[in-house]
Amino acid sequence: SQTSASLYDEIGGSKTLNTVFGVAINRIYKDPVIGHYFNGVPKSHLRKQLVSQTCELIGGPCVYEGKAMLETHKDLNIKEREFYILVEYVQGAMRDVGLTYQQENQILQKLAPIKYETIYL
Numbered sequence: 518s519q520t521s522a523s524l525y526d527e528i529g530g531s532k533t534l535n536t537v538f539g540v541a542i543n544r545i546y547k548d549p550v551i552g553h554y555f556n557g558v559p560k561s562h563l564r565k566q567l568v569s570q571t572c573e574l575i576g577g578p579c580v581y582e583g584k585a586m587l588e589t590h591k592d593l594n595i596k597e598r599e600f601y602i603l604v605e606y607v608q609g610a611m612r613d614v615g616l617t618y619q620q621e622n623q624i625l626q627k628l629a630p631i632k633y634e635t636i637y638l
């Protein structure tokens with residue numbers, strides 16, 4: 518409703534999102550299964566884009582101006598199980614940064630539909 522704060526404000530805004538994705542990205546880049554996808558992708562660039570996109574999805578003031586998800590991921594041949602490895606890192610980072618389960622799940626629900634633009638079916 519108009520009177521309730523956005524999820525974005527509730528979690529602490531871009532400061533919290535930057536911390537969450539900073540933690541997640543450090544782990545993702547080291548992962549033995551999915552880390553290789555990110556060779557040559559600057560961490561700071563990916564973090565900025567993920568923060569902006571997620572900010573927009575959870576009611577923040579951002580407008581995502583990065584590349585389209587389908588275009589970005591379609592030639593990578595990402596498998597479904599690899600998608601879930603990435604999601605687990607994002608979830609783990611949210612937990613470590615102190616978000617509640619409810620906040621975690623609300624954010625994951627927003628990210629979930631993007632699955633079909635990232636994996637190779």
Ligand code: HEM
Binds near residue numbers: 554563590632
């Ligand atoms: C909900 C899941 C996902 C979201 C929200 C997401 C989001 C994004 C965003 C915002 C970018 C930056 C686009 C830009 O540069 O403007 C990106 C790039 C990228 N993503 Fe994802 N992604 C997801 C899943 C995955 C998965 C599962 C993988 C691999 C295991 C992956 C690998 C990559 C790579 C390698 C790039 C860099 C591509 C390039 O610069 O050429 N993504 N993603």
